[in-house]
Amino acid sequence: MRVLTVNVGRPKAVEYTSSPSGTTGIDKRPAEGPVRVSDPGPKGEGGSGVAGDAVCELRFHGGTHQAVYAFAREDLDYWEGELGRPLANGSFGENLTTTGFDVNAALIGERWRIGSAVLEVASGRVPCRTFAGWLGEKGWVRRFTQRAAPGPYLRVVEPGEIRAGDAIEVVHRPDHEVTVEFAYRAFTLRRELLPRTLAAGEALDPEVREAALAYTAQATHAR
Numbered sequence: 001m002r003v004l005t006v007n008v009g010r011p012k013a014v015e016y017t018s019s020p021s022g023t024t025g026i027d028k029r030p031a032e033g034p035v036r037v038s039d040p041g042p043k044g045e046g047g048s049g050v051a052g053d054a055v056c057e058l059r060f061h062g063g064t065h066q067a068v069y070a071f072a073r074e075d076l077d078y079w080e081g082e083l084g085r086p087l088a089n090g091s092f093g094e095n096l097t098t099t100g101f102d103v104n105a106a107l108i109g110e111r112w113r114i115g116s117a118v119l120e121v122a123s124g125r126v127p128c129r130t131f132a133g134w135l136g137e138k139g140w141v142r143r144f145t146q147r148a149a150p151g152p153y154l155r156v157v158e159p160g161e162i163r164a165g166d167a168i169e170v171v172h173r174p175d176h177e178v179t180v181e182f183a184y185r186a187f188t189l190r191r192e193l194l195p196r197t198l199a200a201g202e203a204l205d206p207e208v209r210e211a212a213l214a215y216t217a218q219a220t221h222a223r
Contacts, residue, residue: 001100001168003114004073005030007090008053016133018057025054026134028090030097030164037117038159040067049156050095057130064155065122065205070096071151072103078149083137093131094151098168104149104181109203111172116160118171123205124150124184145188152180153205176200183208191215 009025017024031052040046042063047055049067071094076087089097096114106112110121127150132140144150176199183200186193187208194212197204204212 001170002098003162003164003166003168004097004099005089005164006035006050006162007031007095007097008035008048008050009090009093011054011056014130014133017130018060018128019130021056023054023056024130024134025056026093026130028053028093028095030089034115034161034163036159036161037068037119037156039064039156048095053095060128065207066153067156068095068119068154069125069151070094070098070103070154071125072101073097073099074102075104075149075151082143083135092151093134096162101168103152104184105179106152107174107176108178108180108183108197108200108205109172109174109176110170111157112154113169113171115162115166116158117156117162118158118160119154120157120203121152121180122155122203123153123208124180124187125153126150126184126188148181148185148189150180150184174200174203178204187211195219 007028008031009028011023012027036051037049040049047062055062071092080087106121112119127141127144178197178200183197186197194215197212
């Protein structure tokens with residue numbers, strides 16, 4: 001269980017982004033040496049929690065609950081086979097390319113020590129138009145969603161430095177059933193599962209929690 005690369009992206013002008021600046025930081029490349037991670041602040045104000053990494057659409061990306069994005073090399077390998085082309089580390093816009101464990105089986109609220117930092121699993125990545133445009137694959141949002149292996153967004157609980165090769169140590173694993181995959185399916189494919197995501201408590205991403213509470217209230221009212 002380790003980090004293969006720490007990836008950062010610079011602003012790049014493209015035609016397919018909804019960013020007011022017309023730029024995106026999704027084109028992430030491996031960085032050399034240690035990279036500092038910290039809490040970037042609230043969504044809409046703070047961008048990436050990874051030093052040197054650009055988030056250009058602050059309305060939908062970045063902030064405390066999306067400070068760092070991790071994706072497994074094993075899942076990139078799966079998509080290489082499906083798409084029939086090589087996918088370098090960072091190809092899906094991930095900050096951490098990992099290997100050695102299933103990041104989608106991580107529990108919401110689970111904490112990882114990597115280098116001198118501690119990160120907490122918050123939610124799964126929901127694909128957007130920029131992601132689809134970047135890959136240039138027809139029907140990409142639907143395909144990615146249906147596989148339900150999105151990779152987790154992480155909060156920064158303890159700031160520090162992370163570098164390629166760092167081990168990933170699970171230092172806290174909460175007592176509930178809500179994995180990254182489960183929460184993602186509930187939020188995107190199977191809304192009837194949303195009430196069960198509330199078992200993750202305050203660790204649940206606020207947007208998912210709001211959707212779960214609204215669904216639960218509506219279901220209760222309909223009875």
